[in-house]
Amino acid sequence: MIRLTLLVIFVASASAVSVIFEDGPCPQFRPMSDFDFNSYGGTWYEIAKFPNPSEEGDKAKCTLIEYFVKDFRGKMKFTHVVDGVRKYIEGDLTQVYPGYGKIMYTYTFGGKSKNTYLYVMDTDYKNYAVAFSCRYFKDNDKHQLLSWILSRNKVLEGNALAAVDKFLSANSKLINRSYYVQNEHTDEACKARTTEEITEFFKMYQTNPNLVD
Numbered sequence: 001m002i003r004l005t006l007l008v009i010f011v012a013s014a015s016a017v018s019v020i021f022e023d024g025p026c027p028q029f030r031p032m033s034d035f036d037f038n039s040y041g042g043t044w045y046e047i048a049k050f051p052n053p054s055e056e057g058d059k060a061k062c063t064l065i066e067y068f069v070k071d072f073r074g075k076m077k078f079t080h081v082v083d084g085v086r087k088y089i090e091g092d093l094t095q096v097y098p099g100y101g102k103i104m105y106t107y108t109f110g111g112k113s114k115n116t117y118l119y120v121m122d123t124d125y126k127n128y129a130v131a132f133s134c135r136y137f138k139d140n141d142k143h144q145l146l147s148w149i150l151s152r153n154k155v156l157e158g159n160a161l162a163a164v165d166k167f168l169s170a171n172s173k174l175i176n177r178s179y180y181v182q183n184e185h186t187d188e189a190c191k192a193r194t195t196e197e198i199t200e201f202f203k204m205y206q207t208n209p210n211l212v213d
């Protein structure tokens with residue numbers, strides 16, 4: 001039963017797609033309400049993601065998100081391993097509206113800041129979370145879809161996996177699970193020769209001034 005569910009969530013994505021684009025503006029959606037930002041703090045392991053440029057398509061493995069939350073603000077650290085190099089980026093966190101799972105990340109490099117937004121769609125705080133985001137590229141009238149399945153553990157299984165499956169089934173119009181690629185947290189996937197800090201904005205922001213998060 002559990003095995004079957006796993007297969008259903010992670011339809012093996014062997015494609016080389018590195019970004020999920022669809023035509024037109026972003027779909028309408030709202031983050032979780034009754035969201036408790038303090039309880040959401042701590043470490044999350046990325047179990048699966050929609051491939052995206054910030055994570056080098058589907059190449060990044062061993063991806064960790066750490067939140068240090070106090071009231072409506074905090075710090076975040078995002079770490080992953082690409083081709084044997086552990087890379088991390090640090091930023092500031094703000095809960096945009098009290099009680100809602102809309103989180104703003106702020107990255108500051110060379111005195112310039114950029115904000116990006118992440119929407120927590122479902123979580124039980126202790127085991128799993130499903131996050132979503134969408135970016136509208138005005139110039140070519142397309143939107144990029146982003147989603148992540150997160151876990152407090154290196155694997156997602158049992159009731160937590162069943163809860164994620166249930167959420168995705170109920171929201172299949174918004175979050176197409178066939179786009180997910182699975183992450184890995186094995187010793188092999190996490191092995192790194194060196195560690196580097198990411199200290200510049202992703203190219204996407206430099207080449208798309210009209211990007212709307």
Ligand SMILES: *[C@@H]1O[C@H](CO)[C@@H](O)[C@H](O)[C@H]1NC(C)=O
Pocket residue numbers: 172173176177178179
């Ligand atoms: C999900 O994406 C796949 C691959 O692009 C597509 O074939 C399928 O129709 C999509 N499903 C929904 C519900 O949009």
